[in-house]
Amino acid sequence: MSLLVFGAAGQLGRELAGMTSGRKLPAVLLARAEADIGDRRAVMAAVEKARPAVVVNAAAYTKVDKAEDEPAQAFRENRDGPALLAEICAAHGLPLIHVSTDYVFDGTKPAPYVETDPVAPLGVYGASKEAGEQAVRARLDRHVILRTAWVYGIHGNNFLKTMINLARSRESWGVVADQRGNPTATEDLAAAILAVAARAAEGTAGWGTYHFAGTGMATWHDFACEIVAAQAPVTGRTPDVRAITTAEYPTKAQRPANSCLDSGHFESVFGMKARPWRERTRDVVAALLAAAKREA
Numbered sequence: 001m002s003l004l005v006f007g008a009a010g011q012l013g014r015e016l017a018g019m020t021s022g023r024k025l026p027a028v029l030l031a032r033a034e035a036d037i038g039d040r041r042a043v044m045a046a047v048e049k050a051r052p053a054v055v056v057n058a059a060a061y062t063k064v065d066k067a068e069d070e071p072a073q074a075f076r077e078n079r080d081g082p083a084l085l086a087e088i089c090a091a092h093g094l095p096l097i098h099v100s101t102d103y104v105f106d107g108t109k110p111a112p113y114v115e116t117d118p119v120a121p122l123g124v125y126g127a128s129k130e131a132g133e134q135a136v137r138a139r140l141d142r143h144v145i146l147r148t149a150w151v152y153g154i155h156g157n158n159f160l161k162t163m164i165n166l167a168r169s170r171e172s173w174g175v176v177a178d179q180r181g182n183p184t185a186t187e188d189l190a191a192a193i194l195a196v197a198a199r200a201a202e203g204t205a206g207w208g209t210y211h212f213a214g215t216g217m218a219t220w221h222d223f224a225c226e227i228v229a230a231q232a233p234v235t236g237r238t239p240d241v242r243a244i245t246t247a248e249y250p251t252k253a254q255r256p257a258n259s260c261l262d263s264g265h266f267e268s269v270f271g272m273k274a275r276p277w278r279e280r281t282r283d284v285v286a287a288l289l290a291a292a293k294r295e296a
């Protein structure tokens with residue numbers, strides 16, 4: 001199974017790079033500078049050169065608040081890019097694994113969302129990702145869309161790293177405790193993508209849309225407390241993370257109050273699920289602090 005991955009410089013792309021090389025899987029991973037998913041010639045050339053069995057789209061515009069001021073760019077990267085990838089995959093008879101988001105939902109459902117629940121994005125980012133899902137479905141039958149959530153890992157920028165940095169310098173700060181979701185480690189998400197890719201390469205993937213997110217529910221405040229607790233034994237820092245409301249932390253984009261995803265359908269089809277988010281959070285914090293110690 002050979003993979004062609006777009007968006008290789010992001011959190012997920014870099015995790016996929018490490019995992020494919022660790023498992024000695026043939027993979028070509030291209031960052032935006034090497035292939036912009038909005039550039040037809042660049043994408044065609046990449047596909048023709050790599051001749052992959054499966055294409056993975058890890059590229060996206062992910063700045064949730066900034067998207068409110070840059071809708072054209074968000075739609076270009078989250079709708080038009082995936083549309084082009086799906087069109088080129090269809091022309092070459094290739095399957096596409098495309099990553100989407102919990103923010104396609106409005107958060108009013110009290111229980112975790114299943115794949116068949118109606119979408120109703122609250123902001124530009126969610127709307128652009130939802131449009132990308134539709135664009136893929138309309139152009140390519142052999143697709144797997146994986147909706148995931150609250151992504152964190154050792155690469156790139158994410159909430160977990162922000163909390164570790166705050167713990168270095170602040171004694172106290174507030175984190176919203178009335179939005180809940182599933183923190184998802186890039187390591188689990190990348191492993192899920194490779195499991196789907198293996199099946200897609202054999203032609204036995206269950207095509208369609210799936211939810212895949214970290215096991216267990218958290219509020220941002222729960223997530224922050226776990227991160228701070230995990231770093232404390234190493235750094236000796238025990239700051240106070242206060243629970244605040246969304247109203248006390250206004251942001252440009254509105255976020256869903258509940259964006260928990262039910263990953264049961266993915267587990268039943270692909271036979272795997274993510275590790276519990278608290279365990280994974282501790283693993284990632286430990287890995288980051290160990291790396292920082294080595295560099296010091």
Ligand SMILES: NC(=O)c1ccc[n+]([C@@H]2O[C@H](COP(=O)([O-])OP(=O)(O)OC[C@H]3O[C@@H](n4cnc5c(N)ncnc54)[C@H](OP(=O)(O)O)[C@@H]3O)[C@@H](O)[C@H]2O)c1
Nearest residue numbers: 007009010011012032036037059060062099101149150151
């Ligand atoms: N991060 C989250 O919490 C979260 C939550 C739910 C779902 N997701 C989804 O998970 C996937 C992976 O997200 P992530 O956290 O790895 O995102 P990320 O760290 O922001 O990485 C996205 C990468 O895509 C690149 N990119 C953007 N537009 C591109 C284009 N036109 N052509 C090629 N590359 C382009 C970006 O490059 P530049 O840096 O140059 O822009 C960046 O390297 C995305 O589909 C995202 O929507 C993420």
